Amino acid sequence: MNAPLILVADDNPEDLDLLTLAMQAAGFDVLQAHNGDEAEKLALEHHPDLTILDLRMPLKDGFEVAASLRNAGLPFISLSSYGEEEMVERATDAGSLAYLVKPLEADQLVPAVQAALRRADDMRHMKESMEQMDKALSQxxxxxxxxxxxxxxxxxxxxxxxxxxxxxxxxxxxxxxxxxxxxxxxxxxxxxxxxxxxxxxxxxxxxxxxxxxxxxxxxxxxx
Known part of the structure; x- marks a missing residue:
C-alpha cells in the first residue's frame, strides 16, 4: 500500500522544510510548493491525499487556492501564523478540515494530519455512496x-x-x-x-x- 501523498504549501522556506521533514518522518510522501500558484498547479496535477495550505502566500493566497481545491474535491487543512476568529471562520467556510497556527511541533502536526486523512476518507466514501445510491435509485x-x-x-x-x-x-x-x-x-x-x-x-x-x-x-x- 502506497504512503499517502501530502502537498505542503508555504512561502517561508524554513517552515516549508520543517513541515516536510515532519511529514516524511511520519511516513508520508511529500510534495513542496513555495507559493499559491505552484500549490494550485501541483494539487490539480498530482491530486494529493491532503494539502497543508498556508493561507498567506504570494501570487495566490491560500483562500484562492482553497477554492480551487474545494472545486476539485481535494481535501486540505489550513496553516497560518494568525489565530483570529475571522480567519478560522473563513478557512472553515472554505472547506478546511482543520486550522493550525504556527509555529507547530511535529507532535501537534502529525495527529492533525492523520485525523484529516481519516475524515477525508470518510467524505470520499460518503460521496461515492451517494453517487452509487442516486444511480441505483434511478434504475x-x-x-x-x-x-x-x-x-x-x-x-x-x-x-x-x-x-x-x-x-x-x-x-x-x-x-x-x-x-x-x-x-x-x-x-x-x-x-x-x-x-x-x-x-x-x-x-x-x-x-x-x-x-x-x-x-x-x-x-x-x-x-
Missing part, C-alpha cells in the same frame, strides 16, 4: 422502496440504508437489485398477510355485534 424501484422501508423501520439515513443493503448483497455475492427485489417481495407478502389478518378480525367483530341480542329493560308488571 430500480425496488431499491428505492427498500431504502425507504429500512429508513422507517431501522431509523437509518438514506445512505446508511443503502450501505446496509449493499453490504448484504456483497455478503451473499449477489446483485443489490436482486437482494432488494427479494426483500421488497417479502415485505409486500408480510404486508398482505397483516392486512388480511386485520380485515378478518374486523369482520369477525362486526358479525359479533350483529348477532348480539338486543338489550332488554327490566320487566314491567301490569296490574
Amino acid at each position: 430500480s424501484r425496488e431499491i428505492s422502496m427498500v431504502v425507504g422501508i429500512l429508513m422507517e423501520r431501522c431509523g437509518f439515513t438514506a445512505i446508511q440504508a443503502f450501505d446496509a443493503m449493499r453490504d448484504e448483497a456483497r455478503s451473499q455475492r449477489r446483485k443489490i437489485a436482486d437482494v432488494a427485489r427479494e426483500y421488497f417481495n417479502a415485505a409486500e407478502a408480510l404486508h398482505g398477510m397483516t392486512r388480511n389478518i386485520a380485515e378478518r378480525a374486523r369482520e369477525k367483530a362486526q358479525r359479533s355485534q350483529t348477532k348480539r341480542p338486543p338489550k332488554r329493560g327490566p320487566a314491567r308488571i301490569i296490574s
Whole structure:
C-alpha cells in the first residue's frame, strides 16, 4: 500500500522544510510548493491525499487556492501564523478540515494530519455512496422502496440504508437489485398477510355485534 501523498504549501522556506521533514518522518510522501500558484498547479496535477495550505502566500493566497481545491474535491487543512476568529471562520467556510497556527511541533502536526486523512476518507466514501445510491435509485424501484422501508423501520439515513443493503448483497455475492427485489417481495407478502389478518378480525367483530341480542329493560308488571 502506497504512503499517502501530502502537498505542503508555504512561502517561508524554513517552515516549508520543517513541515516536510515532519511529514516524511511520519511516513508520508511529500510534495513542496513555495507559493499559491505552484500549490494550485501541483494539487490539480498530482491530486494529493491532503494539502497543508498556508493561507498567506504570494501570487495566490491560500483562500484562492482553497477554492480551487474545494472545486476539485481535494481535501486540505489550513496553516497560518494568525489565530483570529475571522480567519478560522473563513478557512472553515472554505472547506478546511482543520486550522493550525504556527509555529507547530511535529507532535501537534502529525495527529492533525492523520485525523484529516481519516475524515477525508470518510467524505470520499460518503460521496461515492451517494453517487452509487442516486444511480441505483434511478434504475430500480425496488431499491428505492427498500431504502425507504429500512429508513422507517431501522431509523437509518438514506445512505446508511443503502450501505446496509449493499453490504448484504456483497455478503451473499449477489446483485443489490436482486437482494432488494427479494426483500421488497417479502415485505409486500408480510404486508398482505397483516392486512388480511386485520380485515378478518374486523369482520369477525362486526358479525359479533350483529348477532348480539338486543338489550332488554327490566320487566314491567301490569296490574
